[in-house]
Amino acid sequence: MKVLIVDDEEMIRAVLREYIEFEGGETDEAQDGMEAVKKCRENQYDVILMDIMMPKLDGFSAVKEIRKFSDTPVIMLSARGEEYDKLFGFEIGSDDYVTKPFSPKEVIARIHAVMKRAGGGKKPRDMYEFEGLKIDKVGRNVYVDGERVELTPKEYELLFYFVENAGVALTRERLLNQVWGYDFYGDDRTVDTHVKMLRGNLKEYRKFIVTLRGLGYKFET
Amino acid sequence: MKVLIVDDEEMIRAVLREYIEFEGGETDEAQDGMEAVKKCRENQYDVILMDIMMPKLDGFSAVKEIRKFSDTPVIMLSARGEEYDKLFGFEIGSDDYVTKPFSPKEVIARIHAVMKRAGGGKKPRDMYEFEGLKIDKVGRNVYVDGERVELTPKEYELLFYFVENAGVALTRERLLNQVWGYDFYGDDRTVDTHVKMLRGNLKEYRKFIVTLRGLGYKFET
DNA sequence: TTTGTTTTTCAATACTGTTTCAAAATTAAG
DNA sequence: CTTAATTTTGAAACAGTATTGAAAAACAAA
Secondary structure, three states: OEEEEEOOOHHHHHHHHHHHHHOOOEEEEEOOHHHHHHHHHHOOOOEEEEEOOOOOOOHHHHHHHHOOOOOOOEEEEEOOOOHHHHHHHHHOOOOEEEEOOOOHHHHHHHHHHHHHHHHHOOOOOOEEEEOOEEEEOOOOEEEEOOEEEOOOHHHHHHHHHHHHOOOOOEEHHHHHHHHHOOOOOOOOHHHHHHHHHHHHHHHHHHHHEEEEOOOEEEEOO | OEEEEEOOOHHHHHHHHHHHHHOOOEEEEEOOHHHHHHHHHHOOOOEEEEEOOOOOOOHHHHHHHHOOOOOOOEEEEEOOOOHHHHHHHHHHOOOEEEEOOOOHHHHHHHHHHHHHHHOOOOOOOOEEEEOOEEEEOOOOEEEEOOEEEOOOHHHHHHHHHHHHOOOOEEEHHHHHHHHHOOOOOOOOHHHHHHHHHHHHHHHHHHHHEEEEOOOEEEEOO
16 A cells, blocks of 8 residues: 655654554655656555645645546545535545544545545556566556566666557667657767666566667567 | 647747757747637647737637637646746646746657647558568568568668669669768679678569669569 | 765677678670 | 670678676765
């Protein structure tokens, strides 16, 4: 169970963290909506606890943004007790709400409830699978024969780009433009090095990344 | 790729136009929100770059209006760096935003990102096929009677050039210029050697590469 | 800041493809 | 049929490219 706690007050985060970890859950934290959105793009959480009033990006907007790419259940932590908020929270795509001041136990209970609800109708996550190589794009996970392998950010991105262009001959230049960005002015060999590391991490499935001499690489199964 | 650039400053439009067209995109322009909405009604764009502060109708309102009849992705160009804009931009139905001053490259990158997100469907790949000889340019594959044959870089390039100029008599000089490049100062016989190897790899379909004595070669089916 | 991690650069090595050349084969013309 | 020009072919010399490891640089976290 992995929970993202989003609140600008360290005190509140600490309390929630304490309780959740005591219950055996894993936690991650964000101080504002912006950070929350960023973290959600990078990680897969089971549930998100989201405060409403925060600097930079408020809870409502953060949820709206997160909903564009993820269905992770959200529990709003509303400091104001007004109906207005509750209503808005539901409309915006949150799954539950708790009004401050709340008891940690109540929050835990809600987490369990929401997860149970969500666990029932699970949506198929889009995954790529090539023999023993499994790639979960949303969760940013890669498995080699069932074993999860840790990749660095660039390795992930490179692998994803390869997979999404499986069978297509890719020049180093194209890879640099697409994976590194148009504003990268670096050495061609950078690609090679990352390919090397990626291959190393893919173990026996290194074979999927084939070298096209004089051109670049291709992901092919 | 057709992009509508909406900004009241000619300077900014010019810069964006320049870059997009350099990248092979087509552009259209509008000076204010009103004009943008009108153009969107009349044309179909792949993406819209929309400034916020404009005379007549501001960017927010324009997007709101456009959203009534179109889902074309919008990237907001925010002159003010305040969070307020970002927030509002998301709520209003834009897909991304860039803060001025921006680098044109960043904008290009965002355009690509947004269009990728929007266009989900994959396109069928174009292949050449001559009897039992199949050539997949995108994937750099060549099949002889269903069997995949491995070609060296030069052989690939030579074959591709032949195929794209099927039926055309090609002098050695032209082949050297086009396949090897204008800066190649080598022997004419180099072509012969590569043709020999290519023919060897094409097995029975070697017949497609016919020798034009005193001239060069021709790919003909 | 310091520390640890990721990314990039670089150069040595290993590997593969390219070019040249000349002998042999083929073709066209007298 | 002979000759001269041209292409084909094989093999050796040459050139270029990918891989790798290590170190430097950049970056992020504590």
